[in-house]
Amino acid sequence: SQQGEEDPQALSIQEGENATMNCSYKTSINNLQWYRQNSGRGLVHLILIRSNEREKHSGRLRVTLDTSKKSSSLLITASRAADTASYFCATDDRDDKIIFGKGTRLHILP
Amino acid sequence: DAGITQSPRHKVTETGTPVTLRCHQTENHRYMYWYRQDPGHGLRLIHYSYGVKDTDKGEVSDGYSVSRSKTEDFLLTLESATSSQTSVYFCATEGGGTDTQYFGPGTRLTVL
Numbered sequence: 001s002q003q004g005e006e007d008p009q010a011l012s013i014q015e016g017e018n019a020t021m022n023c024s025y026k027t028s029i030n031n032l033q034w035y036r037q038n039s040g041r042g043l044v045h046l047i048l049i050r051s052n053e054r055e056k057h058s059g060r061l062r063v064t065l066d067t068s069k070k071s072s073s074l075l076i077t078a079s080r081a082a083d084t085a086s087y088f089c090a091t092d093d094r095d096d097k098i099i100f101g102k103g104t105r106l107h108i109l110p
Numbered sequence: 111d112a113g114i115t116q117s118p119r120h121k122v123t124e125t126g127t128p129v130t131l132r133c134h135q136t137e138n139h140r141y142m143y144w145y146r147q148d149p150g151h152g153l154r155l156i157h158y159s160y161g162v163k164d165t166d167k168g169e170v171s172d173g174y175s176v177s178r179s180k181t182e183d184f185l186l187t188l189e190s191a192t193s194s195q196t197s198v199y200f201c202a203t204e205g206g207g208t209d210t211q212y213f214g215p216g217t218r219l220t221v222l
Binding site for chain 1: 114145150151152153155158168200202204208209210211212213214215216
């Protein structure tokens with residue numbers, strides 16, 4: 001089944017810097033979502049971008065989608081300690097089920 | 111995740127024993143999912159439900175069964191637990207036409 005694959009697997013940056021993580025997928029999609037998971041907790045939905053959209057913003061989050069390259073990026077601006085978490089992209093498969101990638105572990109350094 | 115609860119939150123059991131995990135939602139969402147999360151594998155779908163008494167298999171369904179007798183409750187059963195089923199199990203719901211999933215807090219299961 002198709003699966004989004006995040007890159008990098010892990011990322012450490014200084015507080016205040018911007019964090020960028022990427023997701024690549026294999027087949028055409030209807031939408032792509034990003035989720036955050038804090039340690040020991042369930043996933044929390046961040047943002048959904050549809051296949052006919054190229055960019056979407058939500059607070060300090062900016063998501064882009066390039067369907068020609070089958071890739072998406074999540075940018076977190078002005079990072080904070082509370083942004084330390086794992087971030088997952090999720091794409092819908094041909095049966096409309098959501099498939100999650102393995103995630104990017106983001107660590108914000110003080 | 112305030113409207114989705116999972117019980118128990120932690121469980122230690124022995125190989126060969128049956129185990130049932132419960133997911134309860136107050137969102138009245140139609141769709142419910144069970145995932146397992148393991149290092150190096152991300153989240154993998156075990157079973158899902160698209161309505162009362164309507165369930166289907168996911169990517170890693172072997173050794174698991176589910177039941178949904180009410181909209182609010184989705185049960186995951188390990189008929190005879192094995193050590194390979196040691197994992198963190200997450201329930202999720204989806205509804206309202208949003209394509210967004212809402213996750214419970216997870217159940218950490220250890221099979222000795």
